[in-house]
Amino acid sequence: MLRYEMQAEIWVYPGKGGWHFMTLPTDFAALIKAAMTGLVRPWGSLGVTAKIGKTRWQTSLFPDKASGSLLLPVKTSVRQREGLKAGDAPTLIIEVEL
Numbered sequence: 001m002l003r004y005e006m007q008a009e010i011w012v013y014p015g016k017g018g019w020h021f022m023t024l025p026t027d028f029a030a031l032i033k034a035a036m037t038g039l040v041r042p043w044g045s046l047g048v049t050a051k052i053g054k055t056r057w058q059t060s061l062f063p064d065k066a067s068g069s070l071l072l073p074v075k076t077s078v079r080q081r082e083g084l085k086a087g088d089a090p091t092l093i094i095e096v097e098l
């Protein structure tokens with residue numbers, strides 16, 4: 001298993017639905033993309049385990065053409081459990097099973 005620890009800001013997608021995301025720092029995104037070559041799912045997503053605080057969940061990272069990085073959707077239940085809102089920059093751990 002590969003484990004990456006970083007900080008990233010939570011932001012709200014400006015379209016419908018109010019989806020919250022974190023854009024991974026590009027250096028971490030490059031490492032994760034390289035490690036997961038050949039494991040890409042539909043829409044270019046990568047299956048990972050994410051952890052913020054004490055909350056751990058199975059999710060996917062999605063490529064972002066605008067930033068050249070990867071996006072992590074942050075579910076409402078995670079934000080509520082950890083007391084987070086847009087603009088916060090918590091420590092994020094991404095785990096990759098190879």
